[in-house]
Amino acid sequence: MAMKIWVVNGPNLGLLGKREPAIYGAASLQEIMALLAQRAAALGVELHNFQSDVEGELVQYIGRAIGAADGLIINPAAYTHTSVALRDAIAATALPCVEVHLSNIFKREEFRHQSLTAPVCLGTIGGFGTFSYVLALEALVEHLRQRASGCESR
Numbered sequence: 736m737a738m739k740i741w742v743v744n745g746p747n748l749g750l751l752g753k754r755e756p757a758i759y760g761a762a763s764l765q766e767i768m769a770l771l772a773q774r775a776a777a778l779g780v781e782l783h784n785f786q787s788d789v790e791g792e793l794v795q796y797i798g799r800a801i802g803a804a805d806g807l808i809i810n811p812a813a814y815t816h817t818s819v820a821l822r823d824a825i826a827a828t829a830l831p832c833v834e835v836h837l838s839n840i841f842k843r844e845e846f847r848h849q850s851l852t853a854p855v856c857l858g859t860i861g862g863f864g865t866f867s868y869v870l871a872l873e874a875l876v877e878h879l880r881q882r883a884s885g886c887e888s889r
């Protein structure tokens with residue numbers, strides 16, 4: 736059965752392409768997800784994606800991953816820095832999760848240096864624009880495959 740990975744995108748990411756292109760690039764979220772879907776197909780992975788600007792909707796979507804997804808990729812966007820609810824939702828799934836950022840949050844304003852969600856994730860990838868998502872997918876698939884074969888690297 737194909738590995739199922741759910742991709743969660745938080746607030747304002749629906750505006751990618753128009754939103755601060757010097758920071759976030761010219762690609763729309765739809766274009767990024769299409770690229771990711773291509774990579775997922777090549778890896779034999781079933782991908783689902785969801786975007787919301789509403790914290791509670793993101794929490795509910797993450798909760799639905801229990802028993803349905805094998806792993807999560809999340810760009811919590813601004814909620815990275817504020818949301819205990821999203822952190823608890825990720826932890827509640829007990830699923831391996833990779834946090835993604837288009838920008839390098841550590842190079843930016845100080846309030847972006849803290850992530851409340853990163854400590855409940857397997858790892859974080861940021862600073863590579865669209866390619867951050869591709870790297871996150873590859874890292875998560877590799878982790879899940881190693882776990883399935885019983886030779887987890889961590």
Ligand code: DQA
Nearest residue numbers: 747810812813836837838847
């Ligand atoms: C972001 C970084 C966050 O600080 C910001 O609030 C976002 C996008 C990124 O992908 O670089 O909305 O998560």
